[in-house]
Amino acid sequence: MMKVMVMVKATAGSEAGVMPTNELMEAMGSFNEELVKAGIMESGDGLKPSNEGYRVRFSGSKRSVIQGPFVETNELVAGYWVWNVSSMEEALEWVKKCPNPMFEDSDIEIRPFYSMEDFADVDTSGEFRAQEDALRHTLSLQKASLNNYLFFSGRCEEALNYYVQHVGAKIDLLMRFSDSPEPIPEDMLAAGFEDKVMHCEFTLGGAKVFASDGCNDGTTLSGFSLALTVATAQDAQRVFAALSENGQVTMPLAETFWSPLYGQVTDQFGMAWMVMLPAT
Known part of the structure; x- marks a missing residue:
């Protein structure tokens, strides 16, 4: 299994705070039900426009806070899912079934998560993996x-x-x-x-x-x-x-x-x- 984040990219409409119609809400609700029934959906939510958000810029030891809106609309995220799928091909097939989440042309991006196996060359002793496993166990028990x-x-x-x-x-x-x-x-x-x-x-x-x-x-x-x-x-x-x-x-x-x-x-x-x- 692989874990992926599926990101709905922002559009001019989503940045303007245009709310979805009942028809789109129903279509997306049905799509989410299919994801849950298939057992691949871990979480998912929509995000408010960037004018309600902030960025923190890091430069050495300096931290500066920037309040939205942000101008790079096509680089912003308007919503996301986290899926557990067997392959990137399976993720792509599911995204193709998704209703267009926007009124205008839109993009959905799929990105795989790193796993600890990806850091095997760095974590030669297994110390970081053990620390990660302990943290995940603690987080999981907090939700028990x-x-x-x-x-x-x-x-x-x-x-x-x-x-x-x-x-x-x-x-x-x-x-x-x-x-x-x-x-x-x-x-x-x-x-x-x-x-x-x-x-x-x-x-x-x-x-x-x-x-x-x-x-x-x-x-x-x-x-x-x-x-x-x-x-x-x-x-x-x-x-x-x-x-x-x-x-x-x-x-x-x-x-x-x-x-x-x-x-x-x-x-x-x-x-x-x-x-x-x-x-x-």
Whole structure:
């Protein structure tokens, strides 16, 4: 795979702040939907005219700020996408399908990103690559989502109904053990738990909470876990390995029907974690 930036070049119209018609908005929306369905679009946005922007010019130790507008219209960027494609040829084919983003003649430029492999002759020790990998891992974790995961030992549905009635909770998803697309392992569930809640998600006060009945009965709330959803398998493996150090793995990372990669671990401080990738 290769990563490319696809840049919509500015025109006199875009620099004048001419807004697109409904027809163009619909056409571009449909094109973006195709990109998302194809799994190649990472991000994309339009940019305001350069009269709302600034440039910082570097000259030795001196820095000077220049306020737009900038006169080189054909060198300015009015919008962009970031795509992950198999080749430049694939990127070109997608750009050819794009509606003309401007009212006048326009250009879209495609530029590949550098990868660390391009700097192999400079980074002979691998030090810079390791630093880059660590930074990317940190950035990825900053975008991860963390949820409390509650276990109600057989009273989950009762608790949910109570929260809905009295504290304004909203149930977003509920799946019972009997709804599982895969057979439940023998002897995993206590008797009578077949219709208990295997997994649910509810929103309360703007926060999303995960919950389950667990696999057996109990007289009180049996505990909770922190459910950490990360973006990539590499992130999941690195985080899981770190949490496992001097801890106890309850369920090794593996593919499940609800996640491409999922595992459970109790860390060295006694905190229970669920580490997972989002469902595809």
